[in-house]
Amino acid sequence: MERKKTDCPALPPGWKKEEVIRKSGLSAGKSDVYYYSPTGKKFRSKPQLSRYLGNSVDLGCFDFRTGKMMPSKMQKNKQRLRSDNLSLSKGKPDLNTALPIRQTASIFKQPVTKVVNHPNNKVKTDLQRATEQPRQVHTHTQSHTHSGLNAFAITLLSAIASALHMSSAPITGQTSSAADKNPSIWLNTSQPLCKAFTVTDDDIRDIYTVYIYISPGENLIFIWLFIYLK
Amino acid sequence: MERKKTDCPALPPGWKKEEVIRKSGLSAGKSDVYYYSPTGKKFRSKPQLSRYLGNSVDLGCFDFRTGKMMPSKMQKNKQRLRSDNLSLSKGKPDLNTALPIRQTASIFKQPVTKVVNHPNNKVKTDLQRATEQPRQVHTHTQSHTHSGLNAFAITLLSAIASALHMSSAPITGQTSSAADKNPSIWLNTSQPLCKAFTVTDDDIRDIYTVYIYISPGENLIFIWLFIYLK
């Protein structure tokens, strides 16, 4: 089937079909199918062919790849450009599509709150657009957001360091070299803490993100934070 | 609307997330989510992403669509073991079986260091699993239940509570009702802590997982922990 034009009974007389195998690349071995009109014009897709033939030939059941009519293949209405779909939030806020910043806003509307505070970030003021939670909005005024959060960050980091000291886990401290040589490192609790130990208040540049998740049953607390150091 | 690539904090630094709305066809209005590696490679599904990341990143609770870690989704990827058994605590799933991913609770006692190659090519990371699993398995054996772990958990939680107290952010405390009514709750740094305040040592059941990630430049610390309460 390669490189050879064949007759195509499913089309009017004179039409030819050609199949060309791809020789290289990611799609090596796959093929492209082309059709040629009696006058030699080349067609590379079914829509293109359909446009050309217009109503004279119903290609609804025409399988472009095989060149045959496939009764089982019913015509499908592909042109459904609906612009009316505002079903973005039917009953449920659209957390999926929201960007991080906007999530913060939507989160507020439902009893969900996410805080992203980073002075170097563009995140900040969207919180103020959350209209349905006055109390929470209140808590996010910028002034205390910065000071409060950094204070929090410092305290929290120190606390973690302290906690680590209390841990019975051994400290091997081999993480530095590993960190130097690898693009990323996941450390065991006891290992990573080696790093934490060395962190002082002055080292902290900022808290980047803090999430706190509490499960429905409130028995699980999931804390998730990014901390940038100087 | 959503043609913009956004950072994805749940993945290592440099990864981007994109959501594209389908504009036409039968699935018009639906969306596709894509991720981009730091090198620009596009990922169109969670399995594809997982294959690429190998063991370097545990995507067990990663929600591909939202780009977030979803603790509640943890049952997803493996076959379930026996559904009910002698779980130590009533009404709550056994953590070690319900959350397959972190049966590697090794995280705690064992100074296991997981060095991960950031995927800049297609090399699989199976070797890493082979080499590090044994050590982790070793750590599972003990009932790490409430020895050093709880001490750590308690201290850490207390520390967080303290940190919160020091925060200048007001505490509105409206989160409880929200928690009762919603499948999940994301709390503001200042808000969620309302919960933390009430946590005493006796409340802590266990730390389930603690991850600490240190960026290549070692200027970013990413701490991620789950804490179960009684």
Added chain:
DNA sequence: CGGAGTGAAGTT
């Protein structure tokens, strides 16, 4: 030949 965009089988 690549790849964004879509279809549709597979999965839950």
Added chain:
DNA sequence: AACTTCACTCCG
């Protein structure tokens, strides 16, 4: 039934 995953189409 809806979502996820991946193959395929179509056009550059």
